[in-house]
Amino acid sequence: MLRVRCLRGGSRGAEAAHLIGAMLGRAMTGWVQGTFQSYSSSAAAAQPQRALEENAVTEPELQECPVCAYNEWDPLEEVIVGRAENARVPPFTVEVKANTYEKHWPFYQKYGGQSFPEDHLKKAVAEIEEMCNILRMEGVTVQRPEPMDWSFEYNTPDFTSTGMYAAMPRDILMVVGNEIIEAPMAWRSRFFEYRAYRPLIKEYFRKGAKWTTPPKPTMSDELYDQEYPIRTVEDRHKLAAQGKFVTTEHEPCFDAADFIRAGRDLFVQRSQVTNYMGIEWMRRHLAPDYKVHIISFKDPNPMHIDATFNIIGPGLVLSNPDRPCRQVEMFEKAGWTVVKPPTPLIPDDHPLWMSSKWLSMNVLMLDPKRVMCDANEHTIHKMFENLGIKTIKVNIRHANSLGGGFHCWTTDVRRRGSLESYFH
Secondary structure, three states, X not given: OOOOOOXXXXXXXXXXXXXXXXXXXXXXXXXXXXXXXXXXXXXXXXXXXXXXXXXXOOOOOOOOOOOEEOEOOOOEEEEEEOEOOOOEOOOOOHHHHOOOOHHHHXXXXXXXXXXXXXXXXXXXXXXXXXXXXXXXXXXXXXXXXXXXXXXXXXXXOOOEEEOOOEOOHHHHEEEEEOEEEEOOOOOHHHOOHHHHOHHHHHHHHHOOOEEEOOOOOOOOHHHEOOXXXXXXXXXXHHHHHXXXXXXXXXXXXXXXXXXXXXXXXXXXXXXXXXXXXXXXXXXXXXXXXXXXXXXXXXXXXXXOOOOOEEEEEOOEEEXXXXXXXXXXXXXXXXXXXXXXXXXXXXXXXXXXXXXXXXXXXXOEEEEOOEEEEEOOOHHHHHHHHHOOOEEEEEOOHHHHOOOOOOOOOEEEEEEOOOOOEOOO
């Protein structure tokens, strides 16, 4: 009896039928050729049997794709964790200015293109190493990008820049099923960030993963509104409400961290780094197996969805009370539980050059009943306890300053689960 099992990329009836047909075809061809030869010479009388033996149909070797994740909460088996080593402050260009708050502009004007403060960076590196150790203790395989020199200046026909870091794999890599997608990010300082991850991605590809790179943006001046009028928070609120952002629709761009996954449904926001052309590219690319839904928030500085709307379980989402979702009724009607996390406890004087205090809700689910979260955020620990979720407490306060929490610092490569629908 013929049996075909396909774990690489899931079962595909057409692929299985094609494989069976090819096997039968080879076997039949060998038999016919052997039979023909038996008429030609008595010495070749044993050929048909040998041909059948050589072309015998056997069950294919069972292979499991090393890349497979459908949501944000299935049991985590393998993860990529970013590196703080050699991280540089991005040059203070228009797209960086639009994504940072005015109080930090002097920092960028002073240090743009240079290393982050050395002592702070050392502490961030140590925190992330400890985070990796704890993940391993929790049974998760940890992978890391290559250390890179981000200080070199590079030139394209459209711009000149220095690099930034490979600290936030969530921004550049997204796993959807057995496919790993490299995002065409919008910051010029991140143009070559993919190079740090290529050795890992090539190895995943060799082992059976799909690997997709959307069109690389030129990042010419036309991609940015050079006169984007950001003087106050009120300006930003008004512009965002009008759907006006520093990125134009000149060419597709998006950061992977502007997407959040829930099985067959992905949710995305139009932000300072993700435009509608990028969203439409993803919509067409993932159809018909997945649906991409655009949602929006009352956010003066939209960039990355996971500190605003973080899905932590089937029909369970953390929704930032300071940045309410304009489509929240859509989720409530679908039977989802929308949880508003408590106000973050991080002190006002802690430097958050590239993010807000709401990294407290930027958590990483290890499975539906375990979450990695900030060791200092006692009120959110209680929130998770009330939800029946065990907290794995880790301190990455200095790493937070570089622009991300646990979700940002990671890309989940493999979660144990199957493709399902959670949104109706």
